[in-house]
Amino acid sequence: MIFFNSTIWRPAATLMGRMKFPAKIALISAAFLLPLVWLLIVYGNSKRDDLEFVAQERAGVRYGVAVFTAMDAAADWRYLARSAALGDGVSGVQDAQNRFFKELDRLKALDQELGKKFETTALVEAVTRASQSAKAASGNAQALFPAMNALTTELAKLQDRVTDGSRLAxxxxxxxxxxxxxxxxxTPDLLRDVGELRGLGRTALLNGAMAPAASSRFQGLLAVVEQERLRQADHMAKVREHAPxxxxxxxQHGESALSTMLATIRSTFPPSADDVQGDDKAYAAMVSGVLKAQTEQVLHNLQVLDDLLAHRQESLRTSIAIAVAVTCVGLLLAVYMLMGFYRSMLGGFKLLRKTLLNISLGDLRTSVNAWGKDEVADLMRELGHMQTALGETVRLVQDASDQxxxxxxxxxxGTNDLSGRTEQAAAALEESSAALEQTTSTIQMTADSVSRASDIAQANAATAQQGGQVMSSVVDTMQRIQTSSNKIGEIIGVIDGIAFQTNILALNAAVEAARxxxxxxxxxxxxxxxxSLAQRSAEAAKEIKELIQRSTTEVGVGVDVVRKAGATMQEIVGSAEQVKALLDEVANGAREQSLGVAQIGAAVQELDRNTQANAxxxxxxAAAATAQRRVAMRMASTVDEFRLQGHQSAALVEGVDVDAIIDAHRQWKVKLRQAIEERSTVDVATLSRDDCCALGKWIYGDGQRLAQRPNFVELVGRHQHFHSVAGGIGELINQKRMREAEDALAPGTVxxxxxxxxxxxLSAAKRLGF
Structure with a gap:
């Protein structure tokens, strides 16, 4: 358990938790298939390389056959051309030459096909140049021997390159x-060396002796050929051993002919003999027969080699076919079993998802049928038990919510009615309090006005008393003025007498002056x-006297008036004293009344405050009761989303089956989820309209008779908003943004x-009406 609970599995568990079941199956399958496919690819590449290797080897064998055929033609051409050059009178030199060049043309054509791959083009050109040199040396025995040796050497090099280039080696x-x-x-080196032995031996037999240098070369070639024969025989023995x-x-006739030839050469050309005896033609014919036998043997054995390579090629193809077949059968079996597992699990998950979706939509009427014995079946059985228990709980909650x-x-x-009556009482008290406040204010203003009037009356009395005193002073002053006026009148009378006497005296003086x-x-x-002055003084004194007399008269009148005014002022002072006393009494009463009204106002205000607090x-x-009703309605609307077995629709409201409308409205979520699962297209234009569903048709049909009711107006607005939101989710589905669309349908979303x-x-309308 510690191993399975190790944190090493946490990243994998996190990754699996973010993927859907098909993606999980695909990922796990890919995890298994990846190394399998990799191994299959490696195996296939290896076998393909092996096939290409074998195909290249077979091409090398084909190329080698052409080279050996050209070497055989070159050997015939060499033998006949040298015999003719030595004067043996042989025929067929031209035919042999033509045969070689014909084989050379075939070799060139084959090089066009394989030369680039085997990198033999340069060597073919070297063979061509050597053949032209040999052709030019025809008829000259001395020049022909090295030219033919060079041609044979180039062919051997070409064959060696073919062996390496085709990877036969x-x-x-x-x-x-x-x-x-x-x-x-x-074999190429063997044929070249045997051909050289033929030339050296024939020359020696023709001359009856062999030069030391030629003898050394001859004996060396003889040893090399013997070694090559032994190696060839050893390789052939191993071939027979491993491919019986x-x-x-x-x-193997070429090997026996070669052994016979070597024995004959040793007896004919002993190492220590200077003179040699023998039939040069027979010797040449014997060696030519060995070359022919070796060529026939190698060409035949190359065919056997090609058969072996073809058999290997076929075996490789068969092994590849078997491996592919076994792999395909295994994969098909694995896919079949995986699809069975996938369908079993996915079917269970789909049923589980459908059941959970129905439960999430509140539909508890469907029965949960668990089939099978796996974990999903166990989960479905437990889900059925949960649905049954949830149904009982919802039924109880529905009954309780209705109550x-x-x-x-x-x-x-009730609280709304009480709130209304309390508000009316509070309003009446508030009006009474306001009226008392106004009365208190008016009384206070009256008291203040009376107090100010009393003060003014007192001030008026003081002023009148002061006026009486002033009038007495005025009377005294007027009397003094009258006395002074009388005295001035007397003085003016004296001045008038003096003026009269002065006038008499002036008149007398004038009379005396006239005399x-x-x-x-x-x-x-x-x-x-x-x-003249005396007359003016007399006139002025007269006028002043008249003025003083008038002033004296007016002063006398003024004195009488002032005396009367003084008496009146005394009366005013007495009246002001009485008014002040009366105003003081009124002010005292107003203050007492103001205090009483203020106490009444305070009591009314306290009652108003208490009434306001009660309100x-x-x-x-009332707000709490309303909130409680809203909560109760919300709880009721929540449980209204559940449908239980045996559920009966409520009574019609305004002729409408509200439960049926709620069921139809909840199906939008089912349709959108189905579109997400099936990755189908949604008619967004219809989905965005609020007049196409059953509820919308009722709203814009028979429901219009309720258009003025607040709950109906609220329903219209909310229904429009719902279809607007649903249309946005439909756009996400059509844009194949399925994950965002699925998230938009989750709980807690818009x-x-x-x-x-x-x-x-709708739930509120079902219980309280529109």
Whole structure:
């Protein structure tokens, strides 16, 4: 258990928790298939490389056959051309030459196909140049021998390059490796060396002696050929050992002919002999027969090699086919079992998802049928038990919610009535308090006004008393003025008498001056002036006297008036004293009345405050009752989303089956989820309209008679909002943003809230009407 609970599995568990079941199956399958496919690819590539390797080897065998054929043609051409050059009178030189060049053309054509792969083009060109040199040396025995040796050497190099380029030298099978060694690797050098032995031996037989250098070369070649024969025989023996089924197909006559030839050469050309004897033609014919036998043997054995390679190629193809077949059968079986597992699990998950979706939509009417004995079946059985228990709980909650809604509605109605009456009483008290406040204010203003009037009356009395005193002073002053006026009148009378006497005196002076004549003229002028002044003084005194008399008369009248005014002022002072006393009494009464009204106002205000507090408490109680009713309605609307077995629709409301409308409205979520699962397209234009569903058709049909009711208006707005939100989710589905669309349908989203709002309004209408 510690191993399975180790934290090492946490990343994998986290990854699996973020993936859906098909993705999990795909990921696990990919995890298993990845190494399997990798191994299959590696195996296939290996086998393909092996097939390409074998195909390249077979191409090398084909190329080698062409080279050996050209070497055989070159050997014939060499033998006949040298015989003709030595004067043997042989025929067919031109035919042999033509045959070689024909084989060379075939070799060139084959090089066009394989030369780039084997990198033999340069060597083919070298063979061509060597053949042209040999052709040019025809008829000259001395020049022809090295030219033909060069041609044979170039052909051997070409064959060696073909062996390397075709990778025959790297053959992985032991029997074909030894066969390649015996044919493609050793035989070209063997043929070249035997051909050179033929030329050296024939020359010696023709001359009857062999030069030391030629003898040394001859003996060295003889040893090399013997070694090559032994190696060839060893390789062929190993081929027969490891491929006994092909042993009968191999030709070995070339080996026996070579052994006979070597024995004859040793007896004919002993190492220590200077003179040699023998038939040069017979010797040449014998060696030519060995070359022919070796060529026939190698060409035949190359065919056997090609058969072995073809058999290996077929075996590789068969093994590949078997591996692919076994792999495919295993994969098909695994896929079949995996699909069975996938369908079993996915079917269970789909049933589980459907059941859970129905439960999430509140539909508890479906029965949960568990089939099978696996974990999903166990889960379905437990889910069935849970659904049964949930149904019982919902039934109890539905009954309780209906009772709570009814009770909360009655409480809310009662508290609303009490709140209204309390508000009316509070308003009446508030009006009384305001009226008392106004009365108190008026009384206070009256008291203040009376107090100010009393003060003013007192001030008026003081002022009148002061006026009486002033009038007495005025009377005294007027009397003094009258006395002074009388005295001034007397003084003015005296001045008037003096003026009269002065006038008489001036008149007398004028008379005397007139009597005096010229001597008294100046005095007469002065006397005239004095008289004039005396007259004006008399007139002025007269006017002043008249003015003083009038002033004295008016002063007397004023004195009488002032005496009367003084008496009146005394009366005013007495009246002001009386008014002040009366106003003081009124002010005292107003103050006492103001205090009483203020106490009444305070009591009314306290009663108003208490009434306002009671009104606030009643309002809070009404608000709490209303909130309780809303909560009860919300709880009722929540449980209204559940449908139980044996459920009966409620009574029609305004002729509408509200339960049926709620069921139809909840199906939108089912349709959207189905579109997400099936990845189908949604008609967004219809989904966004609020007049296409059953509820919308009723709203814009028979429901219009309720258009003025608040609950109906609220239902219309919420229904429009729901379809607007649903249309947005439909857009997400059409844009293949399935994950976002699925998240938008989850609880707590705008869609869930919009759905709940519509159901809540319908639930309230079912219980309280529109």
């Amino acid at each position: 790297l053959d992985p099978s032991i029997e074909t490796f030894h066969l390649v060694s015996a044919t493609m690797i050793l 089924e092909h042993a009968r197909e191999l030709k 709570v809604v009814q009770a909360s509605a009655e409480i809310a109605q 005096a004549g010229e001597q008294g003229r100046g005095f007469a002028v002065v006397a005239g002036e004095v008289r 606030a408490l009643v309002e809070q109680t 869609f869930a809230q919009a759905t709940a709002d519509v159901v809540s309004t």
